[in-house]
Amino acid sequence: MAKTNTSKQEDTHVDGRRRDFIVVASYAMAGIGAAAVAWPLIDQMNPAADTLALASIEVDISKIDIGQSITVKWRGKPVFIRHRTEDEINTAQSVELSQLKDPQLDVDRVSNPKYLVMIGVCTHLGCVPLGQKTGEIKGEYDGWFCPCHGSHYDSSGRIRKGPAPVNLEIPPYTFETESLIKIG
Amino acid sequence: MKWFGSLIFGCILFVSNSFAAGSGDVVLKHKDWSFSGPFGTLDKSAMQRGFQAYREICASCHSLNYIAFRNLSDLGYSKAEIKAFAAEYEVEDGPNDDGEMFMRPGIAADRFPAPYPNDAAARAGNGGAYPPDLSLITKARANGPDYLYSLLTSYKDAPGDKEVPDGMYYNAAYPGNLIAMPQPIYGDDVSYADGAPADISSIASDLVYFLTWTAEPSLEKRKRTGVKVMIFLLIMVGMSYGAMRFIWSDVKKA
């Protein structure tokens, strides 16, 4: 008698534990499900396919004469592409690093010294510097000048004077051919 | 009372079905499409052929406004092929620094350029009948795939008692039987690179595959996700039922 009783109790016990498990497990399922549903709700805010499709652009630079610049729009921002003169290249390359606020060699900022490609957004507070068009103020260092708070950039786009903390940013780009660059 | 929920649902389905059926007085040809059913998939080679047929037959009148060249990767084309396709088209861009709009070769991010600059021009070019955009055509018609297939393969000589006015054509699958679009496919209109048959019904079927994809590029993904979600939910139904039985097991009747 006693024996059967014990085994019966054990059965209920085991049974109880197994079934307790199912309650915890089904609430866990609900948690997993909720987490899985949360992802699409969040991820929809990331850039959509049509936005990503324009994340990299190709620019034909064969038509930029020496000493001319063009501005192209890339990821919603202006990108300055300048076909630099010999003079500008020489000046940019001969600057002593010690004179620079954000020391960087000109050769580290270009892949072909003739063409300077950089994002035309002042690193201070995001204005677009002047100096792209002939006749615009180019600042004290013959590069670009930001009219908002007076930052002067040189012919390599490096900050020389004014409140901007760092040089104009260089976007990722490659020369697909000699006259075609792919930005982004 | 128990069957009442299912009854409601059944009736709703019945009613919705009857609209779908009610809109046409013609019997459509039915084909077993590979994309129907919960495990359906789109046939890539059929879609590629359909794309070719669209370009060579339909594109001169019908736009494909919601499809960009980049979307063609779904059909199995490589980036380079897509770039080449895109470059065959001229796309309007601008204005440039002189304030002029200009034409440039297409890029992958561009959408298919429409054959007409606007609806009015499209009407004017087609004797007053507007050639609809095809991107959504299989979703915008009841039983879209069957409808499109039937329409493309049902041009016939009008029966003696039916008068066909100028500029109209007899089509057994079109509601009212008179359609402004002349027969688009006669067989061997395209020559497929893969040597697939190019008779009327094969081309029509290929177009259905292509246009089913354009109507909903996410179709395959939707069904694949659906199967996973259903498995998860069915397990959850089973487990929550078990949990409910367990929790309720200590409620005494009296």
Place this chain on the structure above:
Amino acid sequence: MSADKFSNPVVRWIDHRLPIFSFMDHELNEYPTPKNLNYFWNFGSLAGVSLVIMIVTGIVLAMSYTPHVDYAFQSVERIMRDVNHGWLLRYIHMNGASFFFIVVFIHIFRGLYYGSYKAPRELLWILGVLILLLMMATAFMGYVLPWGQMSFWGATVITNLFSAIPFVGDSIVTFLWGGFSVDNPTLNRFFALHYLMPFLIVGVVILHLVALHRFGSNNPIGIDPSGPQDTVPFHPYYTIKDFFGLSVFLTLFAAAIFFFPNFMGHPDNYIPANPMQTPAHIVPEWYFLPFYAILRAVPDKLGGVLAMFGAIAVLFILPWLDRSPIRSGNFRPVFKIFFWVFFADCIALGYLGGMPAEGIYVVLSRVATAWYFLHFLVILPLLSVIETPKPLPQSLSKSVLGGSAMAGAASAVKEKV
């Protein structure tokens, strides 16, 4: 209500100052609920979940939608094609509306059968009818947003209903449109209101719940619980049962979303709106069909509009039309028959609303419409006087023991320990 029931000191500290934990414990945990509820009582919580699903997906869709006649259709297609998981979110929202109505209709028919509108739950019922009205307005405006053919012509037809109002009708319609036809101002304001109204619904739902918790749930027997032996705490008994119901609901919902997402929609809504051309057959969404049938059944314009709104209005006064003190249809043999006839009548109206307004359909619509009002205005008041109800059980527990008509309710609690 002492704060001592919480062991966590932070919870205790907060609860002493802001008794939200006591509130939740009282209303969601220990809340005594009749133990004989059947599965039809799942639909209240399912409706709540549906509302949350609609609000959440709606908010994220609004992030990519453009309420302008030139961009609306295009922006919806962009959601379907380019936005990450956009197709999923839109299909959930689109089918969610249908499922929300399915759930709410079952919830309403449950209330009608089991007399859940009777004293002391009249206000609970009236708030529920108000929710239905708000839902209908919200769903209607939401259907306009994709700016397809059905959106446009649905908006045109429904807003034109108001022109039936004598003297001021045309001015009201112009006011609703913000112009002289359904156009950009209409779309723009419908979007604003479609975003606003769900939150009004949330407000009324809260009132609905406050009213519910005043006297607790009705139950399939329709008599009040006589003591603790007739009730169980809401948690875990009904939380788990609601969770099971939710799992089943989500399974059906997912089947629709992933395998038949456009089944309950209309193909014409994938054609961009064209104010110059009406589609051959225009029909509202299926959940409006019974009301649409009533509208068309009356040959007079103003009469049709009044009948349609009357069909809802009559629900507001239902607690005073059916004066029978017996709540549950299980104990009202004659009522039960008429209930099912009425149910069939509603289904018939739904069917007729989808049929063209010609020939036999017109006659049938009139009969069905007449019956709809006859049921509420004549049959129910009359039955409360002439019907002899079956004897009621003495308590919920006894009725379960007795194994009465409610086999369904008993099955949930039949397992022995």
